[in-house]
Amino acid sequence: METTLTINQISRRSGVAASALRYYEERGLITSERAGSGHRRFPRHVLRRLAFITFAQKLGMKLDEIRSELDRLPSDHVPTGDDWAALSEKWTDRVDAQIAQLQRLRAGLTDCIGCGCLSLKSCKVLNPSDALGRKGPGPRGWVEDLDAPSGVCG
């Protein structure tokens, strides 16, 4: 069995488009060797890297953040299972936080919108202290306005 794979082999095995792989390499998330022809040759372990990237994206991480995380892997050897485990350990917290956020969201779906009241004072769902929402573009989250008479019900 070959020790390295072409870009399309990696693409098929990972489900990540070849163009995305080139983009990831450009962004420093993965690296490749080159064949004499100039074609990329990926070592097998980039697949695990790609799995990590895919996971991380599902958790809402940006590519830059993901790269920072990957940079923490040891550079003196191909990462072992333990290396990966260490890297992804703190993520369970992140996932738990997202689950909790969704559970609040679920509760608020009935309580907060459903009831027709939507009092900002009592709404524990639409508040800005949670991190599920993106920064940058997109609504910043429901902000409590202490000057408001009594929520939005008026």
Added chain:
Amino acid sequence: METTLTINQISRRSGVAASALRYYEERGLITSERAGSGHRRFPRHVLRRLAFITFAQKLGMKLDEIRSELDRLPSDHVPTGDDWAALSEKWTDRVDAQIAQLQRLRAGLTDCIGCGCLSLKSCKVLNPSDALGRKGPGPRGWVEDLDAPSGVCG
């Protein structure tokens, strides 16, 4: 108390930037009347609409989808609590699905990356049948490759 609010009043109460409110109006998610001066006057109930929009976005819905949902509200009267409840009822399923997805993700975090195996055959996490990931740009999800020798471990 005023029955209508200016764009900045709405912005402060909702936490949605004025520019975003104009954008939403342009996209047909909210509507406003106009004062003689040409300034927007928002009826109070757009706040509830904005709450709904904020919720929906947290669930990963696109503005076009959200608009379609909002279009299902009755147009012959200002939506009641029941109207809103009906609209958001089916969302609990959506939230539950997302929670389940995250729980699989959490499990896979240890099993799948942590173990250092990442066998595509056994990985129930990185598979494309789930809907948490976006369509369009972004990785399409880990795709099972039946021709692969034995996962990525090689």
Added chain:
DNA sequence: CATTGACTTAAAGCTCACTTGAACTTGTAG
């Protein structure tokens, strides 16, 4: 009357994560 502040519009700009296109080279099969 000048200024300030809140608002308006249209158009352009931005971020993120890619994708697409054009022009080109390399490797393999017939």
Added chain:
DNA sequence: CTACAAGTTCAAGTGAGCTTTAAGTCAATG
């Protein structure tokens, strides 16, 4: 040798969801 597939680079395009900018209007204040 000719085809053709698979790879390359660089630049530009895409889509979502806004934000920013420029230029202007309107009402109230000093």
